[in-house]
Every structure is written in C-alpha cells, then in structure tokens.
Amino acid sequence: MSAFALAWRNLVRQRRRSALMIAVVTFGFAAVALAGGFIAQSFDALKEGTIRSVGHLQVVDRRAVGRAEEATLEFAIPNAERARGVVARDPDVAAVLPRIDFVGLATNGTKSVPFLGIGVDPEPEARATLASELVVSGKYLSGDGGDGIVLGTGLAGALHAKVGDRVTLMATTPDGALNALDGIVEGLVDVRIKELNDRYLAGGLGLVSRLLQSPESVSRLVVFLKDDEREDLVAARIAETLQRAGYPVAVQHWRELAVFYGQVRLLYIGIFGFVGAVLVVIVILSAAIVMTMAVTERTREIGTLRALGTRPAGIRRMFLAESAVIAIAGCVAGAVLALVIRAVLNASGIVLPPPPGATHGVPINVKLYPLAYLAGVAAMLATMGIAAWAPASRAARIPIVDALAHV
C-alpha cells in the first residue's frame, strides 16, 4: 500500500474534517486562479492599450531622452519623412507614425483654454492606434488632415466647441515666435484619462507644421511591430540603421515610456499579493490545526507504526502525504469551481470601476490563465506542506512508549 493510498484512507476516515480542509484549499485555489486570470486580463488590456497609444518603440532625438524640451521641437528629428522611410523598410516593422508634440492655447473668440497638442499622420494613426475608436461625435481626421482638428470632449466642453466649429490655435514656434491659425473641429474624442481629455487636441502634420512653422521635423517616430517578441532585436537594429543614416537618435521601449503602466501594474501586484498572502496564512493556519488534531488523535497509532518498524521519516511522510492529498483534491475541486465562477462572471456583464486615471469602467472578463492555475497548485502544495511539516515532524519525534501509552 502506497503512502498516498494510506493517506487517502486516513482522510476518508475523518470525512468531515477532511472535507472542511479540502473546502478551504478549494476556495483558496479558486481565489488564486480567478485573481490570476483577472490580473492577467488587466495587465493584457493595459499593455495593449498602452502599446496602441505609444507604440512598441519610439524613435527620438538622443538629447530628448529623460529631458523636457524648453521650446517646441527643440529636440526634433529633422528630415522626418526620410527617417520614417528608413524605419519602415525594416521587415519587422508594421507601421511608423510621425508625431509632433506641442502645447498652445485654443480660443473660440471669447475664451482661451490651454491644450496639449499632437500632430499626426491621420490615416496610419487611425489604423494603428485607438484614436479613431475614441470618437464620440463627428469623425476622426482623414487624408492629410487638412485644417481639421479633433478635440477631447473635456477641452471641447471648455471651449463650447462642437463638430464643424472653427477654433483658433495659438502656439510658439521653435524660434519663439507666436503663431496662430484656425482649425475646424472634425470630431470629438473621449480620451479615457480625464486630465488628458480636458486638454487633448490632435491635428494633421500639415496643419501643425504650419502652426509651428517647422516643416519636415517631428518630435518622434512611433513604431509598431509585427511581433512583440522581437522588440529588443528590432530596437537595436533600428537604432543602428538610423545612426548609420546620420540620425543621432535613441530608440525607447514602450515600458520606459508608459510610467503609468508600471505604476498600475505595481499597484495591482501589491493589492493581489497582499490578498494572496492573507489567503495563504488562512490556509496554513487551518491546515496546521487540522494536522495537529490528526497527530494528537492518532498518537497511539503512530506508536504502533513505529514499533512495527516504520522509520521517523516514514511517519513524517505519511502526514505530508495526507496534506498533499488534501492539496491535490482541493486544487481539482478549486479548478472546477474557478471555471464555473469564471463562466458566470464573464456572462454577467458586470462593469468594473475605471482603473486608476481612467474615466470608463471595463466589463469583467476573467481570462483562463493556465499559469495562475499552475501557480495555484504550487501555492497550495507548498502551503499544505508548510502547514503539515511541524505536526508531521512532531509525530515522527514522539517517543514510541509515550505514543503507545497515549489515551
């Protein structure tokens, strides 16, 4: 008879207590698996959203790394169309989006509101990013953008601007001169970060270049890749190619640019890590109590087994096997429970509160994340092992005559 078969019979013998312990592990496992799936969903969504906003890679002037410009386009990439062509020829690149970052004042004639502007190449921008999906009124820019502009709903509200209205944009050129021209509101977008939504303005590169009086220069090239996995390799290759072509640039990864992503990720890991730790402590305490009771109740039996020739390690193994059987049974039941709860939650249509900094909630969609299930099994086996170790070791050390005399 194997240690596991004996363990199983001992657990069946104490049905109610074993069922209680298995239930604790079941809920613990289900919580780990579901939380893991939820975290994975959150991280994936956050990553996708971040990449669709900032791209996989960004090419900037080397001087712009870690520094803020004192004047618009101070660290610009000159001859941007040529640089864009160089990057676009890389076989792993899916799209290259030139962008100009600038700030200015938008006015409707009676009221002026500061904005954070972005000059884009509208068609590829709409294809590669979420920009066009955020439109809530009118349409996104098309063609070369012409005189069209797109406003965040917050900024539009402040300006009392609607689709078709003419808004005057004022900005300083790289030389420090103030320039102004009119843009026509083609669409309103709901940028899901409130602070940005209140300041967001986008226009075609042509319009923005005219406003800034700086043709051929862009702030950055946003690069989208065909395959996430080759990010490092492609980044190095693009940097080398551009430097060979005479561009003193640096290539930044999306993780470096999306500080927000890192912060939210850390926040989630902190929250779920804490909850996980509490869960593990509960399982350890419950299991330790159950195993201690089992050892106490079976002290005389332990004495008998030792008298018959079972080594101390064999006694320890017997109780550890029982904890392992509880862990495995709990994990199997927990996996079934997690799958059922996942199906119910995903079908429920529950909308979660907006993540930090966002204005819109997201429908719950717990992913089936196999790694979370594997982690759950490992966590429960380790937890039960830790919980059973002390009582099992104590059982192995009980003097035989004391154990046999135990009442």
Add this chain to the structure above:
Amino acid sequence: MGQATVPAVRAVSLSIRASEFVALQGPSGSGKTTLLNLLGLLDTPDSGAVFLEGRHAESLSENERSDLRRDRFGFVFQTFNLIPVLTAEENVSYPMVLAAVPAEERRGRARELLEAVGLADKVGVRPDLLSGGQRQRVAIARALANRPAVVFADEPTANLDSRTAEGILDLMRTINESSGVAFLFATHDPRVVARARRIVRLHDGAVEADEAA
C-alpha cells in the same frame, strides 16, 4: 512540588535465547512492560545495555533500531493496536511493505498467516468488524509477518474473555513450537504462566526469580 525519579527496572540481567517461551511475571508496577519495551527497542535505558545477537543496541541509530524491530521482532499489544483503516490482510502485510517484500509474496504470506491463525475468511475485513479475539489473532499474524526471532507480547490476553485467551495462548505456543520463534510475555495472567517454559518474576524493578517452569 518536585519531581522524583523512580527507576522502573534496575540491576536486571536477563538473556532471551532463540525458541524460548518466557513469561515476565509480577504485580502491577513491577517493571514488566518497561523491561519488555527496553528489550524490544521501543525504549532506551538510562543506564545499562541491551545486546541483540551480540550487538550493543546503544550503537544503533534510530533508523537501525526501526529496521531491527521490523526484521527481527514482532509485537502483540494488550489493545491489539491494529491500523483501523487497513483490512486484516493489509495489517498483516504492513511490516512486509516496510521490508519491501514484493507484492505477490506479501499477499501470499499474509493469507498464509491469516489461515494459520484461523482467519482465512477475514482477509478483507477491517478491524472494527472483528471480535477482540479475531483482532488479537490478526495482531499475532502481523507480528510473525517478517519471520521474527522474537515476539514481544504485552498482556496479550488482558482484553480477551477466558475462552478466547486460552485459544490465543495455545496458538502462540503452537507457533513457538513449530517455527522456533521466541515469545516473551509481560503478564500476570496465570494462564500464560501455566504455558511458559521459563518464568522471570519481577518485583520493584528487579528480578526476583528466573526459573524453568
């Protein structure tokens, strides 16, 4: 309140030879069980020495003591001490599992032993469905599983009715005569004493008499 140390056995010198059928007799508290536990390597003496087939028991590690109990000793307890979750056959097989006896051989020998103690029809029955006498027979079969040199029996008849006790003692005597396994009893049951070939009388932890019956 202080704690006083009372020696359970003292100045005992005793040799048990192969095939003997020995009764350790004495009143309660005379040290019978303690001496049995020391000889069976279930306990260690504060002073003095136990020799097994010429080997000093003190030189043995915990695992070596376990292995020796498994291979050379059998134990029969007053309260039977069967493993409740195992069937009669599995209880008998347990020491053989520890000794890594192949499954087929284990099964054959367990059945043979259960047949020898008159329980051929109880192989798949768990202890809670057996009578006291049947449980003690299973315990005897288990004690013989690994063909021990000595079986230590601590008050094996104390929880049995008179008729059953007689049957159990006759069975042990028969096994002793047929297989040469030595039996050492701790008892104050006169029926055991009546069947013993050697009687060691203990009093206050010391040997008062050691005589052939």
